[in-house]
Amino acid sequence: MCLAGMGPAPADGIRGSCAVKVPFTWKPTGWFMVGWSADIAPGTTKPMYYFGQHLVAYRTHEGVLHILDAHCRHLGAHLGHGGKVNGDCIECPYHGWGWGSDGENKYIPYEDRPNVSQQLKSWTVDERHECIFMWHDPFNGPPRWELPDIWTVIPHLPSSADDYYPAYPQLSVKYEKEPVHPQITLENAPDSVHFKYVHDATVDPVLIDWKADGPFYTSIAGWPLPNAKSPDGMAMKINGISCGVGGSFAIFEGSVHYRLVFFTTPIDDETSDMFYSIWWPRDAGDTSDEVPAAYRERAKTQFLTTLRDDLEIWRYQIYIETPAFAQQDARPYGALRKWAKQFYEVEPTQASTSG
Ligand code: FES
Numbered sequence: 001m002c003l004a005g006m007g008p009a010p011a012d013g014i015r016g017s018c019a020v021k022v023p024f025t026w027k028p029t030g031w032f033m034v035g036w037s038a039d040i041a042p043g044t045t046k047p048m049y050y051f052g053q054h055l056v057a058y059r060t061h062e063g064v065l066h067i068l069d070a071h072c073r074h075l076g077a078h079l080g081h082g083g084k085v086n087g088d089c090i091e092c093p094y095h096g097w098g099w100g101s102d103g104e105n106k107y108i109p110y111e112d113r114p115n116v117s118q119q120l121k122s123w124t125v126d127e128r129h130e131c132i133f134m135w136h137d138p139f140n141g142p143p144r145w146e147l148p149d150i151w152t153v154i155p156h157l158p159s160s161a162d163d164y165y166p167a168y169p170q171l172s173v174k175y176e177k178e179p180v181h182p183q184i185t186l187e188n189a190p191d192s193v194h195f196k197y198v199h200d201a202t203v204d205p206v207l208i209d210w211k212a213d214g215p216f217y218t219s220i221a222g223w224p225l226p227n228a229k230s231p232d233g234m235a236m237k238i239n240g241i242s243c244g245v246g247g248s249f250a251i252f253e254g255s256v257h258y259r260l261v262f263f264t265t266p267i268d269d270e271t272s273d274m275f276y277s278i279w280w281p282r283d284a285g286d287t288s289d290e291v292p293a294a295y296r297e298r299a300k301t302q303f304l305t306t307l308r309d310d311l312e313i314w315r316y317q318i319y320i321e322t323p324a325f326a327q328q329d330a331r332p333y334g335a336l337r338k339w340a341k342q343f344y345e346v347e348p349t350q351a352s353t354s355g
């Protein structure tokens with residue numbers, strides 16, 4: 001069953017009484033997920049709206065995806081509504097002007113030469129793991145770091161896409177227009193206590209380790225074995241990697257060992273779209289792309305629900321700048337909030353380039 005696009009409305013129909021007020025921008029710098037690759041077939045286009053800007057994505061017949069500003073420089077038609085893919089270009093539905101993947105005007109069908117003074121912004125795209133990621137920088141700078149590879153990012157758990165069933169559409173869900181800033185979602189990483197209260201964890205998970213490292217904030221949360229003789233005895237661990245404030249990868253280790261991606265992308269200064277995909281390990285010898293029904297059901301009832309549970313908090317939460325931290329929260333939370341500042345309206349020359 002495809003869950004994408006089926007984010008249910010809350011029971012009272014009210015998603016937060018107003019937009020959450022945060023003391024930082026809704027236009028951070030970094031990688032943000034804007035869709036799943038399978039949703040844009042070769043030769044097709046798709047209108048998008050993120051960071052308060054109208055965009056158009058199109059895929060060439062050779063399969064290369066591009067994202068440009070949406071409005072034609074001639075007379076302002078939206079290229080995502082009726083535009084056609086022509087070679088490397090997207091052709092405007094209004095008078096046929098062709099715009100290249102670099103954003104330059106490449107031809108005007110009824111004139112001898114293009115208008116080279118006209119250019120649309122071309123957004124940098126990184127398609128990987130069935131997902132479309134887009135670099136956003138309010139200063140229009142180039143990408144400052146690469147996203148990690150979800151299969152190799154944890155050195156002692158090497159893997160590959162072949163070891164998992166495809167995540168999309170069967171094990172994916174999208175929640176749209178939620179009143180949630182991306183940083184709020186990442187604050188789950190240092191928060192092991194909420195698993196018990198929000199996600200019904202039957203044991204108390206512990207935050208084993210955390211580190212801010214350039215554009216990445218990594219954390220390891222563990223579920224202790226009931227009768228473990230050593231404090232290191234864990235039934236399960238979650239290795240989390242926040243990649244900028246756009247989102248995170250999580251690699252589960254132990255009693256379950258699926259992997260997931262969870263990204264939150266601002267639409268405007270009040271709402272975000274949320275993308276959540278799970279890669280479930282293949283049964284030995286199964287080469288089908290069809291996720292077995294039992295796994296789909298388990299993912300649907302036990303794992304994809306975690307985002308719904310978190311949203312019940314996030315939709316109504318306010319942002320407290322100086323929280324009444326419990327003792328164990330202060331250092332990892334403080335480190336995450338300090339780390340996140342590098343993505344907010346920092347001149348490119350001052351920003352972190354490590355990682
Ligand atoms: S508005 Fe696009 S070609 Fe005229």
Ligand SMILES: [Fe+2]
Binds near residue numbers: 310
């Ligand atoms: Fe959570």
